[in-house]
Amino acid sequence: MSDASLAQATRPDTGEALLHISGLQGWYGESHVLHGIDLDVKRGEVATLLGRNGAGKTSTLLAIMGILAKRSGSVMFNGTETIAMQPRQIARMGIAICPEERGIFSSLNVEENLMLPPRIADGGLSVERIYELFPNLRERLRSQGTKLSGGEQQMLAIARILRTGARLLLLDEPTEGLAPVIVQQIGRTIRELKAHGFTIVLVEQNFRFAASVSDRHYVVEQGKVIDMIPNADMDANIDKLHTYLGV
């Protein structure tokens, strides 16, 4: 892909970008991990960040959320610059994260975990709807959060950010280490959330899973976005992807 066509593809001229990131740099202490991330995610779209381990995918999500505190560049959400904001202010604008380690609280039961994130706006899913999506959770409301299976913990981690009214969901490797049947359930859930109007940024190692849910794929390498592949062109670019991901 030429620079010009990449620039055109990463700056879609149709639809409104809910999230517009340009020149995002980030550091863990002295360690410089993001070297200028540029990407756009349109309203209602699912976008994936693909890349090798250590490429900067998780760091990008943490930087969007403000958890990676030392950051520069620009992260525009819904037309507002958030680069100088605290994580709690960013959350209040309508962004929610499902972290890679899932972040289920062991001193809270399932229901308390589910109800923990405060409502920040109208338009979240009702608890009843969440139980329809994840019937397992309803049966285990009184269990300690970390006593759930890995798949159930992942569902709980996703479920709890659906009721808050956040419009942009950051999902960090939701399928990691899970059985195929659970991966399929999470895939169905992501498609349903998209249909419900959520905008999603997904970090994935598994590009086959990514291709089944996503509208476009950003390839991250050494803290930069080096390519963007619309999902429709996935097959044509499969060799290139293999090279990027080293699989």
Next chain:
Amino acid sequence: MFELLGIPPQVLMGQLLLGLINGSFYAVLSLGLAVIFGLLNIINFAHGALYMMGAFVAWMLLNYIGIGYWPALVLAPLIVGAFGIVLERSMLSRLYHLDHLYGLLLTFGLALIIQGLFRNYYGISGLPYQIPPALSGGQNLGFMFLPNYRAWVVVASIVVCFGTWFMIEKTRLGAYLRAATENPVLVGAFGVNVPLMIMLTYGFGVALAGFAGVLAAPIYSVNPNMGADLIIVVFAVVVIGGMGSILGAIVTGYVLGLIEGLTRVFYPEGSAVVIFVIMAIVLLIKPEGLFGRTA
């Protein structure tokens, strides 16, 4: 009435009551320490000084502006809590990213300063504080005489401990607190104002100390060293119960008070050290404490 090993029941019951009273103070104070340690990661060595301050604030309210015991039971904890919030905002909040040791040293220094100031102005002989008239006198239970005020101390401490436990373990506010104790970054990323929670938690923890101080004022003389004498035992209680465990702090507080009372009956020479002997044994067998969560 029965006699046990040649001990008259009046003596036994009397010491058990005394143990329960001491246990009430251990429980309320170690509860505050546990709440603070859980969320702030600060070992609050100023706790004894703030307990003493609670007693002094009650004394000052009465002697300077004529506010009696019952209003002081609410006002003094609020005043001590507000003072704690000033300490947290101005000093403690700068230490959260450092090792426990820094918080311990800072609060230990604060304790010395606060105690020194009170010693300077009020001496060490102790000031009297009358039992409120509604609670003077006592009940003859047949086998022992139960002073009303002491019964009140036990009841009040149980109510406060239970209320605090309920708030932390069973309410939505408590869920925020427990979650922030585990992972403050993620709770912040959900939009919760964690620094505000930390500030109010410290204020609440030291208000508990202030409350215990008011309860203590009519029993022990109000003097600047009253907290320093107690705090070492309370720390042993916290270690035995398990650092940061709410239920552990409460149960261990009462039980150790009773054990101390029993020791005073059967082996008086050991009563001053029995808690520390138990602490050593617990640390050897279960270093995380009896109620401690293994990470």
